[in-house]
Amino acid sequence: MTSTLAEQPKFSPKDFKSDLKPIWCPGCGDFGVVQAIYRALAAIGRPAHEIAFVSGIGCSSRIPGYTTAYGFNSVHGRALPIAQGLKLARPELLVLAAGGDGDGFSIGGGHVPHTIRRNPDITYIVMDNQIYGLTKGQLSPTSPKGLKTVTSGMGSLENPVNPLMYVLSYGASFVAQGTPADLPGLAAMIEEAIRFPGFAFVNVQSPCVTYGEEGQQIKAHKAAMKALDSVKHDPTNLLAALERAQSYGHELWTGVFYRNPNPPPTYEALVRERQEALSKNASPRERILDQFLQK
Numbered sequence: 001m002t003s004t005l006a007e008q009p010k011f012s013p014k015d016f017k018s019d020l021k022p023i024w025c026p027g028c029g030d031f032g033v034v035q036a037i038y039r040a041l042a043a044i045g046r047p048a049h050e051i052a053f054v055s056g057i058g059c060s061s062r063i064p065g066y067t068t069a070y071g072f073n074s075v076h077g078r079a080l081p082i083a084q085g086l087k088l089a090r091p092e093l094l095v096l097a098a099g100g101d102g103d104g105f106s107i108g109g110g111h112v113p114h115t116i117r118r119n120p121d122i123t124y125i126v127m128d129n130q131i132y133g134l135t136k137g138q139l140s141p142t143s144p145k146g147l148k149t150v151t152s153g154m155g156s157l158e159n160p161v162n163p164l165m166y167v168l169s170y171g172a173s174f175v176a177q178g179t180p181a182d183l184p185g186l187a188a189m190i191e192e193a194i195r196f197p198g199f200a201f202v203n204v205q206s207p208c209v210t211y212g213e214e215g216q217q218i219k220a221h222k223a224a225m226k227a228l229d230s231v232k233h234d235p236t237n238l239l240a241a242l243e244r245a246q247s248y249g250h251e252l253w254t255g256v257f258y259r260n261p262n263p264p265p266t267y268e269a270l271v272r273e274r275q276e277a278l279s280k281n282a283s284p285r286e287r288i289l290d291q292f293l294q295k
């Protein structure tokens with residue numbers, strides 16, 4: 001079949017690549033993540049000026065600057081509240097939030113459940129490298145027990161946070177995990193998360209080659225990753241998703257863990273509904289002013 005002009009995609013991945021040169025270390029997993037985001041945005045087909053990308057602070061949080069979307073490299077741990085405010089004020093924008101595992105599950109960990117219970121239509125991408133990269137290799141919330149770092153010379157004594165269980169148990173409607181070792185898979189997953197109507201979480205196993213655990217490289221991920229599709233995982237089954245998610249840190253499952261078949265309304269839709277209901281019954285402004293003017 002010959003393709004017509006109408007069938008041509010509106011954008012290519014390079015339309016979303018900014019002129020800023022990434023300053024990540026050579027081999028950092030985040031290079032692959034930004035490539036996957038370019039591909040996903042091209043497939044979505046919305047122009048860069050209709051996209052807003054909010055991050056916290058960290059190596060991974062530099063990512064909005066490497067795209068042509070509007071970007072805000074904000075405050076450590078605060079990507080989600082800022083992204084929610086933005087989505088409420090400008091619901092027509094496509095809003096992405098991103099950051100590291102430290103940003104999302106340490107300092108920003110308290111924002112995750114509250115975002116999930118509101119369910120704004122935001123896609124949240126966490127580049128999970130199990131370390132604080134930007135500040136030169138301290139323990140992060142997802143560091144494995146026993147990991148030796150600059151802040152745990154004899155090995156970490158704590159169990160890691162499991163980001164997948166965390167978001168699933170608070171009721172997130174879309175939960176997936178990917179790795180830049182499978183770029184097409186990661187791009188497709190991010191595209192699906194963006195298209196999902198509501199809060200969507202993508203945990204990306206993105207290796208820190210400078211401070212991360214030894215052997216954490218794209219090559220190792222390629223060998224370790226296992227597709228959820230290959231075991232006929234049912235992504236509409238929350239209990240099956242929770243069961244699979246338990247192996248976080250031991251097995252590298254990639255794909256969609258959970259996709260709620262009946263997603264709840266978004267926060268923006270509920271707020272709009274409430275505003276409309278209130279404005280219908282509101283007294284005319286003059287009558288409200290009269291109440292104050294009367295003695």
Ligand SMILES: Cc1ncc(C[n+]2csc(CCOP(=O)(O)OP(=O)(O)O)c2C)c(N)n1
Pocket residue numbers: 057058059060061076099100101102103104107127129131132133134135140
């Ligand atoms: C309020 C505040 N506390 C601490 C810091 C220092 N800080 C900057 S980035 C960071 C952690 C980075 O780790 P992560 O979020 O996992 O991102 P990565 O650099 O690994 O991508 C910390 C502790 C800060 N910038 N602001």
Ligand code: SF4
Pocket residue numbers: 023024025027028029030059060129133134207208209210211212
């Ligand atoms: S320190 Fe780690 S996370 Fe940061 S740019 Fe380098 S490899 Fe990437």
